[in-house]
Amino acid sequence: MRIGHTLPLGLFAIVAVALGVGLTLDPRLIPSALIGDPIPDFSLPPVDGRPDGLAAADLRTGEVAIVNVFASWCGPCRIEHPLLMEVARRGAVPVHGINYKDLPRNALAWLERYGDPYRRVGSDRTGRVSIDWGVYGVPETFVVDRRGRIAYKHVGPMMPEDMHQRILPLVRELQGG
């Protein structure tokens, strides 16, 4: 075959494969720019009616932690909530919450109703701190390593396999290392 015939065919094959791979990707998943970076400096007040807020210092204690961004108005948050409850019950890793653009009374009622897995919860009424975390929707979940760096980010509600096959193994690995 001459090049005049193979070249268009080859180009077509390359484009077809590239587009085919593109079809299998989820365009809603935006790669986090912050993986491996230190957590942002921040200090969030508590949700009114709860004792403790959340600040960067709470995540720089040398302990691996899970940080979950949630809101009472967020439907998918309810899907993953039992998983967070289960992790909190086992107590192997602290779960902290960032309450995103929520009214305190709604947040408290939500935690009352579905359970409160969080060791500390910071209230991000304006969403400003969440922008520093690169949050673009709730729920989002971060794993923070012992040196206060963002090791992993999960966008959207966690499914059991996300928690048990990715997040918890990573937490154990970071705790061991």
Added chain:
Amino acid sequence: MTRDLRRFLLSVAAACAVSLAVPSPGAAIGVDRPLPDPILEARARAIHKQLRCLVCQNQSIDDSNAGLARDLRVLVRERITLGDSDGEVLDFIAGRYGDWVLLKPPLDVRTLVLWLGPAALLLMGAGLAVTVLRRPRADPELASGPLTTEERARLETLLEHGENTS
């Protein structure tokens, strides 16, 4: 009487304007409102147009009504007011959300194909077109050029006697 009426209408209009300007409680970082300085606002708008809305991904934050787009608009204006250059503002946002938020991605190793791909494809197409068009015809019978003596003779016979004699 008309003056009273006008004053009444004006106060109603003012009340409406005020109630519209008050943001819903606890909803946003700040108010999504143009900067008083038209030059700074023009810069802010230009930057807004370069930033992708993360929620509705094919719009810029200038076009989008999403809450996060509004927050980012406010943030861009805040950075500009604080004296950031346009590049610093873009870096500030891209530092949090990655190059992905830049509607015009930077030219680096990862985006080389993106930037050079179209030009490369165009060049390849042009090269292909030139080779195909300039290639000599494969069939020698179709080749152009002056007629050979044999052909001329045959042509003359045809013209004289018609096709049946061939």
